[in-house]
Each structure stands twice: as C-alpha cells, then as structure tokens.
Amino acid sequence: MTDRSDDPQVEPTLIRPAVPPRTASRPVVTPIMPSVVYASDTPDALDAQYEGRAAGYTYAREGHPNADALAARLDALEGVPGGIVTGSGMAAVTAVLMSLCRAGDHVVGGDQLYGRSLRLMREDLPRLGIATTLADPTDVAAIEAALRPETRLVLIEVVSNPTLRIADLDGIAALCRDRGVILAVDNTFTTPAAIRPAEHGADVVIQSVTKLLAGHSDVTLGWVAARAPEHAEAIRTFAVTTGLTPSPFDCWLAERGLLTFDLRFERAQATARRLADHLAGRAGIESVLYPTRDDHPDRGRAQAVLQGQGGHMVTFTLEGGRAAANAFTAAAEGLAFAPTLGDAGTTLSHPASSSHRALSAEERAAIGISEGTFRVSVGLEDPEALFAAIDGGLAAAVEAAG
Numbered sequence: 001m002t003d004r005s006d007d008p009q010v011e012p013t014l015i016r017p018a019v020p021p022r023t024a025s026r027p028v029v030t031p032i033m034p035s036v037v038y039a040s041d042t043p044d045a046l047d048a049q050y051e052g053r054a055a056g057y058t059y060a061r062e063g064h065p066n067a068d069a070l071a072a073r074l075d076a077l078e079g080v081p082g083g084i085v086t087g088s089g090m091a092a093v094t095a096v097l098m099s100l101c102r103a104g105d106h107v108v109g110g111d112q113l114y115g116r117s118l119r120l121m122r123e124d125l126p127r128l129g130i131a132t133t134l135a136d137p138t139d140v141a142a143i144e145a146a147l148r149p150e151t152r153l154v155l156i157e158v159v160s161n162p163t164l165r166i167a168d169l170d171g172i173a174a175l176c177r178d179r180g181v182i183l184a185v186d187n188t189f190t191t192p193a194a195i196r197p198a199e200h201g202a203d204v205v206i207q208s209v210t211k212l213l214a215g216h217s218d219v220t221l222g223w224v225a226a227r228a229p230e231h232a233e234a235i236r237t238f239a240v241t242t243g244l245t246p247s248p249f250d251c252w253l254a255e256r257g258l259l260t261f262d263l264r265f266e267r268a269q270a271t272a273r274r275l276a277d278h279l280a281g282r283a284g285i286e287s288v289l290y291p292t293r294d295d296h297p298d299r300g301r302a303q304a305v306l307q308g309q310g311g312h313m314v315t316f317t318l319e320g321g322r323a324a325a326n327a328f329t330a331a332a333e334g335l336a337f338a339p340t341l342g343d344a345g346t347t348l349s350h351p352a353s354s355s356h357r358a359l360s361a362e363e364r365a366a367i368g369i370s371e372g373t374f375r376v377s378v379g380l381e382d383p384e385a386l387f388a389a390i391d392g393g394l395a396a397a398v399e400a401a402g
C-alpha cells in the first residue's frame, strides 16, 4: 500500500499537474511515460534545460524517458555512446544520409543493401542532388574504384541478404579513414552479438531494432549512433526536426524484448548452424549458404571478422524453381512465410517474390538468387520440431520438382 495521506490535493477543477502516488520504493521495470509535454517550474528553469545546464524533457518528439532508457541499452550493446532511437530502421538510415550529406556530395552503397536502403540510393538521394554508386563490399578494390573526390559517405551491411556474403569491413574502414570518408554500417543482420562495427572503425552504426534486438515482431524501431559528436548532433537534430523519433510505448516494448536478446541470439545461431548442416547435400537441395560452413565463399572472413559467429540466418536453394518453392511454403507447416527476420518464430523469405522482386531474373541470377532460393531466419523453436517442419516442406518440394 502506498501512503496517500499527505499527497498534495489537486483542485478538482484543474486538469494539471498530474500527481503520481508517492512511494518509498522503486519500480524494477522502466515505467511507460507517454507524456507528450513536460512542464517546467519557471522560464529560467527552461533556459537551463535548453542551454544544457539541467537535464530534462520538453516535448516528446525531441526526446522522452523511454527513448533514452532504450538508447542507453543499445549504446552499451554496440559500444557507442550518445545514440538515438528512431521510429524505424529506415528512419535511422534516412537520418544518417540526409543529415550528413548535401547536394553535390556522392555516396557509395553496398550493392546488396536492404531493399529500401537501395531505393534511397537509387531514387531519393539522386533526386535531391546527391549522386550515388553501388559497389560490392566484399571487394575493397571495388569500393575504392567507386570513390570520387566528392564522396562523403560509404554505407554497407556486414552480411548481405540473402546470400550471406561478408563485407571486407576492416579493409573498407581503412580505406574510408585514409580518404576522410564517413563509414556507416547497418548492423541489423549481424547484431552486436556477432560484431560491433565501431570497434572495426565504423563512424556511424545503424540498427533496425525491429528485427532481432526487439525480437518479437511486435514493434518497429531503429537506432543510430555516431562516434563524432558533430555527426551525432546533426543526426539527432535532423531526426527531431523531421519527426523520425519514436513513441514511448514502442520503446518500452523494445526494451522488454532486448532483455533476452543475448539468449535468443545464441539459441537461434546454434539452431541455424545445425539447420545448415542438416540441409546440405539432401535430395532436392541445390545449395546451402551459411557463413561458417567450409563451402561458403567468405568462410575466412566469417572467422576473422565475425569470430565464427555465423548468425541466425541460413539460405538454401531448392531444385525445381518456383513450383518447388510454392510446394515448400505450402507444406512447411508452422513456419511463417513472411518477409522479416529476427522473430521468435522461424520465418521464411523468398527473395525472388519479395525483397528482390524489383530485379530481373538475370540480375538475381548474377548474385546467386533463383526461384528456388529461400532465406530462413531461424527462431527459438525446439530444433527437432523445426527440422521436421522443414523436412515436410522439402518432401513436398521434391515431389513438385520431380
């Protein structure tokens, strides 16, 4: 019971201020603070806040306790202080590109970036006078060849979707340092459990918190942090001005999910590694991609850069093309055929009909995607139950292909 005997009395005709009950004890869980506005004592007190002499909030688009509580946890995971939470992963990507670049600048992007990041590169930045070039981040010479005198920023992901190729992060970081170019790394696929890009020289680190970090497919959020204070300030100001900032409830929910991130990552990764071995060489399977397997083109880098953390995703290609793919998803009971990753449950993505549908069949073939290709984001199920569901799909695919 709380003691309410000496609570200040609120005039029944006044709506504000809200007076929370007094308590000598503290909540162990971050409270949700949905307040959009924060009242100050005096104009002098407000000056102190705006001038950075006192900590406090004014208006939720500019910052609120739930965003700060979540950002502090994400900052600690990635090892970069001063990060901000954004309303989505794409809001974080957008804030980076639009706050750090201006018309006349040039940006180099990895050629297998997340689909919407590719769209920003191809459509939106050029429309605003920022030229872009896409290049293969597994090959530092290709990135170097794409650089121009006016190149301001390079944006890469460490592991590509869906072929799980591994970027030459250390090589690209050295190149960017040498040329005075900002290196931004979208670490969504890899997560800070596998790699902390800032420790490899990334200037800016981005996360779609929506995926493995929040981990339950019930919240859309992003996070971004920059090592240079002037970059961090530019990103924060742009996000606040353009309203890319998040809601308190989403932040609260993501913080709850984040508490189990390490455990979920370990479990999903262990099952993914087993699934890759389970599928390799099976009838009906043309190929399996998993970064630490002996037959992966970047296995050396998986050891050197990711320290053997192959991650929670497995990509495989069925024999028999689209007919086999249709039979597989229809028969793989209990596995969501849904274009996301990092959910508690295993999800199947079919790049040819979703993430990579804008490419021609030839363009897809060039990066190793066919109609039979699936990317599995391995979840937390009992591994045997998962393998049984996948085997059910595979049997149907073999029949359809035959």
Ligand SMILES: *Cc1c(COP(=O)(O)O)cnc(C)c1O
Pocket (backbone or CB within 6 Å): 088, 089, 090, 091, 114, 157, 186, 188, 189, 208, 209, 210, 211, 220, 221, 222
């Ligand atoms: C999902 C994803 C994004 C975008 O995140 P949203 O939260 O969906 O906006 C960006 N980059 C990568 C690598 C992603 O997987």
